[in-house]
Amino acid sequence: MKKLFIAAILFVSGSTALMAQSELAFGIKGGVNFANFTGDGGDGFDDDNARTSFNIGALVEIPVTERFAIQPEVFYSGQGFDLVQRDDEQDTEFQLNYINVPVLAKLYLVKGLYVEAGPQIGFLVDSQLDGPNGSVDIDEDNFNDIDFGGAVGLGYKFDGGLYLNGRYTQGFSDVYDNGDNVDTDALDAKNGVFSASIGFIFN
Template identity: 50%
Template structure:
């Protein structure tokens, strides 16, 4: 199932870019995520602290005019929140990781500086509680039943970027979740009715070529 979702994401990325191959610029990006849950049901999670993780993936920019471009992306994104923040020890993290496919509209205000906005669809590829997130040791990891989650997540991305001459760029973005994280139809879902959605701040760098 996860491989199928990844293939769908890659296909969407390829279909968008092939429409303007002679103009499109390709690139890669990565950076840090600061994620938590938001919504009316957030108290069900005792006002969770943010999880610090990462995003990494491929992008393409398709110029449609001098000041307007479409930028599809395929990103691996670590999301969720911190269950506990322990001094002098590893945090306990509630980890929900996605393959995200944003399609971003970019409006250039000046040369290099652009505002960004667009829809994003995400496919859940990992769900676990990790008591030792800074280690590769799985001894403290507990896998979660993916059936309790909505495995497809929709959100809106808002942000800005600055591209330097030569292709290097920096960007910041806020992803506002639109889809409930939990599936209320799951029989044993203790969070049934909790209106919890993703809230993710991203800061990244990348290179276009």
């Protein structure tokens, strides 16, 4: 996994080097995730069972025109879904955690207000079943190491660099590995994540 993380960093670094002539703006971000699986596996996945987790990372905003920019990011993202929800105790969570690398096209509609969209690649970091009695590691061979997806979002950047962002990311790849011992037709599942983040771009 360390090699995948290094590859993600190099990917973002390479993207910025290709457009070094632009005025780059580096930033940081963090926020909350509401993650679930989408698909028809088993009895299907209920949106009420979304796992609540967090995201944290860094970004580079690369201006192309006054209103258009390219924004590669690298961030840690807690994903998965809740197997069991309890009112008075800790939920039992199916946890899949990723290092995600989206490359977004960012269009400012008016001053500060922008929309964004673009592809994303995710690298699986760890997989666990977490509940009131502690955490148990799940064999990562059961899951695909790479997750391809697409993201769309809306945000507002204030004067000074502070910004707010809401985003939905839909995975295109199956979560489960297509191995000999796994019936992926019965376990059709893809990542789906709503995220709300706050960040700062150093202009």
